[in-house]
Amino acid sequence: xxxxxxxxxxxxxxxxxxxxxxxxxxxxxxxxxxxxxxxxxxxxxxxxxxxxxxxxxxxxxxxxxxxxxxxxxxxxxxxxxxxxxxxxxxxxxxxxxxxxxxxxxxxxxxxxxxxxxxxxxxxxxxxxxxxxxxxxxxxxxxxxxxxxxxxxxxxxxxxxxxxxxxxxxxxxxxxxxxxxxxxxxxxxxxxxxxxxxxxxxxxxxxxxxxxxxxxxxxxxxxxxxxxxxxxxxxxxxxxxxxxxxxxxxxxxxxxxxxxxxxxxxxxxxxxxxxxxxxxxxxxxxxxxxxxxxxxxxxxx
Ligand SMILES: [Zn+2]
Numbered sequence: 001x002x003x004x005x006x007x008x009x010x011x012x013x014x015x016x017x018x019x020x021x022x023x024x025x026x027x028x029x030x031x032x033x034x035x036x037x038x039x040x041x042x043x044x045x046x047x048x049x050x051x052x053x054x055x056x057x058x059x060x061x062x063x064x065x066x067x068x069x070x071x072x073x074x075x076x077x078x079x080x081x082x083x084x085x086x087x088x089x090x091x092x093x094x095x096x097x098x099x100x101x102x103x104x105x106x107x108x109x110x111x112x113x114x115x116x117x118x119x120x121x122x123x124x125x126x127x128x129x130x131x132x133x134x135x136x137x138x139x140x141x142x143x144x145x146x147x148x149x150x151x152x153x154x155x156x157x158x159x160x161x162x163x164x165x166x167x168x169x170x171x172x173x174x175x176x177x178x179x180x181x182x183x184x185x186x187x188x189x190x191x192x193x194x195x196x197x198x199x200x201x202x203x204x205x206x207x208x209x210x211x212x213x214x215x216x217x218x219x220x221x222x223x224x225x226x227x228x229x230x231x232x233x234x235x236x237x238x239x240x241x242x243x244x245x246x247x248x249x250x251x252x253x254x255x256x257x258x259x260x261x262x263x264x265x266x267x268x269x270x271x272x273x274x275x276x277x278x279x280x281x282x283x284x285x286x287x288x289x290x291x292x293x294x295x296x297x298x299x300x
Contacts, residue, residue, distance in 0.1 A: 002048050002058040003040070004262075005279035006065045006090075006236070009072040014176070016112035017105055019142075024280045030079050031283045036062055036290075042085025044194035045234050048273055049259055063088055065276060067198055067236060068102060069095055069179050077193055089180075089188065090198035090236040093220045097181045098173040102202050103157035104142065105178065110164045111141050122163055126156060150203040150212070182227065189230050196234035197221040197258075205243045210250075213243055218255045225257060233259040236276065240264025 010026050011018035018024070036042065040062035043051075051057030064080060066073050069091040077087045094100050111119065119141050127134045133147045141160065148156055161169060173179075180188075189195060199205065200220040205213055217235055225232045235251075240263045242248050252258050265275035279286050 002052075002273060003062045004045070004048075004065060004273065004276040005062065006067055006264075006276045007076065007280045008067050009070040010075055011072070014178070017108050017178075019104075019108065020280060022282070024282075026075060026079070028281070028283050028286070029076065032279065032286050033064070033079055033083050033085060035287075036064075037083035037085055042080060042083065044086045044192070045088040045196065045260075045273065046194045046231060047086070049233055052273060065090060065196070065236070067238075068092060068105075068202070069185075069198070071177055071180055071184075073180055073188070074184060077188055077191070080193075081191070087188070087193045088196055088234070089185070089193065090196045090234070091180075091185070091224060092198050092202050093200045093223055095179040096185065098177055098179050100154075101169050101173055101178065103153045104145070104202065106157040106161050106169065107141050107145050109172075110160045110166070113166060114164050118164075122160060125163070126159060130156065146204075150207045153203065154201060185228065189228060195224065195228060195230055195232060196236060196262075197224055197232055198236050199238055202238045204239055204241050205237050206241050208243065210247060213247055214251065214254070217251050217261075218258070221255055221258055232257060234262060234273075235260070236262040240276070 007024070007029065008019065010029065011023040015023045040060050042064055043061050045063050045065065048058060048061060048063055064085060065088040066076055067090045069089060073087065073089050080087050092102065095102055116138065120138060123141065123144055124134065126132060130152060135144055166172065185195065197217065197220055199216040201216065203216060205216065208216065221232045221235055235258055242261065242263050248261055252261060260273050262274055262276055264278065279289065281289065
């Protein structure tokens, strides 16, 4: 049975963008991988798919995956290579080559550079202008943004960035090179790492119309395949949130190369290669998840 785990970034050089506190570090990842490589064969999802028809083909296998296409993927790949492991990278078309910055990355950065008084004022200001839901008690910008209509998410994140007076996003990305570029992605796939789709702009897919969903998934995966020359068999839904099940099936039917769509379930066992578990935790916490949680889940 294959286990599938996921990460985002290391944030050692960008602590202000980390979604977890304390930020996940290079050492956390290196220690996890070193231990996992003694017990599991660390293969790509494409290889897992090939082996899934063989009897016991997935025995003692584990797939390490990363989301959002951050430049930190180069470090993940390097650490995995040292342990004979391979990575599967889930990419968002819009951020490759640092063309734009993901809305949640923008919001996290704004949060880091504004105090809570200013954040509450920004919430009030934008809520009034765009007729948005206003929280009754204090809420972080990132949590509030989960209530936004998806069609406005990029525009609203840009407005927050402007209001916070952080210069332009383009300048920031030119300076910080937050995401991978195509040259780096092609080098990673040449080394045997695999890629998958993570939508074009990272929406909550359960809130999209069919046309929007198709553009974010079927079309985005097709473009990734064309640009990379690699198979793109997997799509990981942002936040692990699936659209309604009829649409989930329909988009796979519309793209014959797309074999699996992935959610998030705390099971660590994924016989159908459709669920992943978050392992972006400190080393000791991750060990609890890897070794004690399966026992607890089996008992209760
Ligand atoms: Zn993501």
